[in-house]
Amino acid sequence: MTAEDDVQAFIESFEVAAEACQWPLEEWVVCLQPLLTGEAQLAAHGLPPGARADDNSVKRAVLDQLGCSSEDQRRRFREANLSAGDRPFAYAQRLTDMARCWLQPEIQSAGGVVEQVVLEQFVHGLPEGTANWVRCHRPTNLDGAVTLAEDHLALYPGSQQQERPEPAPRRRPPPRAGPNPFPRATPPLLP
Known part of the structure; x- marks a missing residue:
């Protein structure tokens, strides 16, 4: 080597x-x-x-x-994009190789592959602090991730609410001064 x-x-x-x-x-x-x-x-x-x-x-x-590691391969797979010099065929092959390294279909059953994808989405959907806690402990299956998430949320009940910024109030444009350059067409009078 x-x-x-x-x-x-x-x-x-x-x-x-x-x-x-x-x-x-x-x-x-x-x-x-x-x-x-x-x-x-x-x-x-x-x-x-x-x-x-x-x-x-x-x-x-x-x-x-x-x-x-499987986690590194997952991250590379999710971050991969078609670059300027790439051809679509090469990009698709690279994605396939990364997905195989991440999901390991030769080793895992179809159910195991599905569990890996669900595990990723489960962690992604958790509040940020809990998701970091679960990722830090690197669970190998969904049950382990669920246990870690429940334990973290039990210890830190306030972390269940995701902190989202308060949206700014909508501003209305100031009224226009002077005549309207686009006058409204009045509908014709009907008898």
Whole structure:
């Protein structure tokens, strides 16, 4: 792995190679760790000794450290726009790749994908303070998010009301001085 490598693509390529070589799953992490460099290596070595032996824990720590977590992918997906030099096909492909990284349909069932989308919308619809509290705790499912939100609202009942600015009163334009440049047409008199 080099500094220019996309860590997510590197790990996926490693997993494809390990699977093709039919390595036992428990040996993958032992073979992967010496190949990591920089921030990825620091993230793997920063785990407790027991977690360093678990392939999923190492992969999650490395991806989180380098901004490739599911939450980061969701944020990139929601912020993506067609840029000036992009073609619609490339933009659509980029969106598809980001959505797959965020929702992980290869790993999750259809119900799991739906729950991810509902979880995002649930947190988005909460009052700002409660939403920040829930995001900070990174719930992995909707039930966890609901529990966090209910606990926060129980502790801070005033935060349930979203603070919205008071709209400014509507101003009426001042009356025009002088003759009206656009006189009203009077309807014809009917017999």
